[in-house]
Amino acid sequence: MTGRLVHTGQVVIDLVMQVPALPPVGGDVLALSTIEYVGGGFNVMAAAARAGADVVYAGGHGTGARGDRVRAELAAADITLSQDITSDVDTGVCVVLLDSTGERTFVTGSGAETAVGEPLPALEPADIGYVSGYSLVVPEKAEQVLAMQGGSLLVDPGPLVADIDPDIWARTLARTAVLSCNDREAQLLTSKADPVEAARELAGRLPRNAVAVVRTGPAGCVVAQQGTVQVVPSIKVDVVDTNGAGDAHCGWFAAELLRGTDVLEAARRANVAAAIAVTRSGPATAPTRSEVEAKAL
Template identity: 85%
Template sequence: MTGRLVHTGQVVIDLVMQVPALPPVGGDVLALSTVEYVGGGFNVMAAAARAGATVVYAGGHGTGARGDRVRAELAAEGVTISQPATASIDTGVCVVLLDNTGERTFVTGSGAETAVGDPLPELDASDIGYVSGYSLVVPEKAEQVLAMQGGTLLVDPGPLVADIAPDIWARTLARTAVLSCNDREAQLLTGQSDPQAAASALAETVPAAAVVVVRTGAGGCVVAQNGTVQVVPSISVEVLDTNGAGDAHCGWFAAELLRGTDVLEAARRANIAAAIAVTRSGPATAPTRSEVDAKAL
């Protein structure tokens, strides 16, 4: 493995509340459990690090108890931090409502992770720069990310895909080597409800050599590359918590590409990693390489 995964997005504290159902407007529900985790971009980086990648966090982190926790848990995963802490602002919080189907709904209160600090590090030719849609909806942060030189970009637009300014999105796509999104996001981007049709449409928006991955949950993912669209199935598991599954997929997929793994095999192994992750409670539940190896035989 020669390159690094350089994550330019956001690490936050996830406040995960398991609820019987989402509350109605103006209503209230009693949470069945409430747990705090380090989440957001941490999930992708932890997944890639557990897969054996060298990982750098180039995003913001705050001054305060939440920032301290972020730094400690990144260090525990072996992730290097390239930016200094932002003075006078702590790391933000994301409230995650997890219903009894395993689906999750987010409310994010931003903090230092969205701050624009020192210039982002220049990527080496063999590096993959991870770009989050959460960065692209903050104009100053988006400009900083798009000014980053070198390497290749893996772009994950995330739930806020519809809020990204069209000009920023177009400039991002022009530099994208890998576009990874779930089927909901793919439909928002293309109007296509069929993941294969959506992947094909998305492939028309990125450079010819780019790879498009549409994650389909239990179905695995769809991969579009070089004019072809292929379904890559996953393994069957009992779902406990889908929070962080897409992050586990992205982190593992990036790590496999850094190892030189073929795109379809990288997608298959990322499917396995995401499937293992949803059998566990919490956002950063990506498996280790040995766990994926055992299922990939």
């Protein structure tokens, strides 16, 4: 590894409720199970750390029981903190409704992770700074992220992609080295249902040599760079829980780039990591390097 993954986004507590189906408006359903995890940005960082990357969390973490739990899990994963504790507010919560098909729906209550505290650390030339769409929808946080100097940016717009201010989004793309999104998000950004065409258009909006990755679930992903578009297939698995699959993909892809891995090989390994992750219940289920290498042979 020649650089670090510096995550500028949000670590929250995920309250995961497995339900037979989403409730109708005004209705209710009984959860089959309810479990709390440390999630959000933790999923990406844990994936990168398990892949062997040196990882720094540059986001906020609060005062209270949830903040304490976040710090404990970050320490256990050997992830370094760069910010002090945010006073007077605890870390936020994301309610995850996981239905019988393995798909998930989110409701997020923000906390200290979105607070704008001390300036973000400057990136070293070999570092990758991870930028989440959850940061970009908070104007003050977005400005803080865009003021960060050095390194390369990997941007994952996430489910709130349509809520990002167009000016902030344009300024973000101008600094993006890797744009990674799922096929739904790619369609929202380009109005193109075909992920190959969406990837091609997204790459055209990025600086020269930048990479656009469109994650296509069990099919794998599409990688576009310098006018070339390549479909990178995944492996077949039995899906248990898709929560955190995109995070596993992003974390592994970043870790491979930090190792100097070719972009297409990095995408192939990220596909395998995401496939293994969905065979396990919970958000931070990315595999270790040995597990991915065993499947990627």
